[in-house]
Amino acid sequence: MGIVLVGCLTLFVHLYHIYIEQGFHTKLLGIAFPFLLSILLVIAGIWLYLSQLDSAYTTRVTAWTGIGLLGGVAFGYPVVPYQAAHGVTLADVQFITVNWATTGALGGLLIGFFNARQRQYQAALEDERAKLDARKQELEHQNERLERFASVISHDLRNPLNVATGRLTLAQQNYDSDNLESVETALKRMETLIEDLLSVARQGQPIDDTVRVSLAAVADRAWAVVNTKEATFRLEDDLTIEADPDRLQQLFENLFRNAIDHGSETVIVHVGALPDRSGFYIADEGPGIPEDERDEVFTFGYSSTKEGTGLGLAIVAEIVEAHGWEIHVTDSDEGGARFEITGVEVDAE
Known part of the structure; x- marks a missing residue:
């Protein structure tokens, strides 16, 4: 709200200047434009307060506004002694100084706003990049787990199954039993299940x-x-x-x-x-x-x-x-x- 306060103060000064100034053309040319700048400064301050900028960036914009205000005065005020050196005495120097301050503050606000937006955008990109890196690491760990899972299926499960299948073949050569056929069916189902699970593990790879x-x-x-x-x-x-x-x-x-x-x-x-x-x-x-x-x-x-x-x-x-x-x-x-x-x-x- 510091920007709104600065805008209101300059607006008050311009209103006072309008009140004491007698000439219409002087009011129109020397006061109306700075008056509009002060109104813009107030509106911009309110908009900034209601915007989605983080508080840190809002503070940064406020600081830039203050720098612009001081810069406007610093760059504008040397005109007074320069004109005096040439025999010209400027009237209403205090009001002219406020005009420079208003212009500088509005310029600083614009610079600060775009600077803050750029920094916020950069921070959002870095945050997104960090999330993508974390997701990449998670996928790499997941692929490693899938590789280990595939290894278990391929060796630790398949080897005992091969032994059981071999023993069953020997038993079928010596015996003829419906029970052995049931065992063969179960072992074939296990083989199919192992093949499918191994395929599922491999499908996880891009x-x-x-x-x-x-x-x-x-x-x-x-x-x-x-x-x-x-x-x-x-x-x-x-x-x-x-x-x-x-x-x-x-x-x-x-x-x-x-x-x-x-x-x-x-x-x-x-x-x-x-x-x-x-x-x-x-x-x-x-x-x-x-x-x-x-x-x-x-x-x-x-x-x-x-x-x-x-x-x-x-x-x-x-x-x-x-x-x-x-x-x-x-x-x-x-x-x-x-x-x-x-x-x-x-x-x-």
């Missing part, structure tokens, strides 16, 4: 570099990895897209498994480009996905069967999002499920 890859080559590799039983893979188009090859292969593997697990052992899976060349699709001739469940299938933990882990399609969605693509579920021409991935650079070979 995609930094992409390359041009053949859709056919990646899909073929994925098909060779998956236990396809009697299923059939048909590639409708050979395409080249920009992607992370490993993540793309994981996407195909999960969608292939989904088609085989929910369809028959002889299900046919199709892969090709969308008609507008904006992406590609994976379609099957299985039972399809009900329309009211299509928004839920990509949710972690969602599964339409008791045997499912609820991670496969969720991982697919993570891979798609990491690439900046979009995925939609619809019906295939044969009535099965059709997954369309869009937003992809696709070129015909």
Whole structure:
């Protein structure tokens, strides 16, 4: 409120000058302009008080206003002795001095305000930079934890499972029992769960570099990895897209498994480009996905069967999002499920 006080004091002086001054032209030319400056100073002080500037910056603006006031007097007052040296005696020197003070104060306020705004903006940038650095460190720690988690899954869990699977194979060679089949089913489910959890841990890593890859080559590799039983893979188009090859292969593997697990052992899976060349699709001739469940299938933990882990399609969605693509579920021409991935650079070979 110091600025308002200065403005009110100068305004009072100008009002007094108007009161005692007799000539109209003198009032208009010598007082009206400084009077308006004082009003602006009062308004600016009130606005500054109500603004969102921090108190430290408000104090800085007030200090600049005071410096401007003193500077106006210091630079203006030498005119008085200069004119006197040339035989000119200025009238109303005290009022002229107040005029200089008013002008200087308003100039100092403007300088202080822009200086304070710049400093506040710089402080906000530094604060945002500090938050980003903290977030970066948090993500780095999170990636380290994911790496350790992946290591535990890959070694500490998989090794005992391999031992159990090997022992089961030996037991099946000597015994024929439904109980052993149940054990085999449970071990296969554990293997699937470990693979899915390992994929989830790896999806936490950002995609930094992409390359041009053949859709056919990646899909073929994925098909060779998956236990396809009697299923059939048909590639409708050979395409080249920009992607992370490993993540793309994981996407195909999960969608292939989904088609085989929910369809028959002889299900046919199709892969090709969308008609507008904006992406590609994976379609099957299985039972399809009900329309009211299509928004839920990509949710972690969602599964339409008791045997499912609820991670496969969720991982697919993570891979798609990491690439900046979009995925939609619809019906295939044969009535099965059709997954369309869009937003992809696709070129015909």
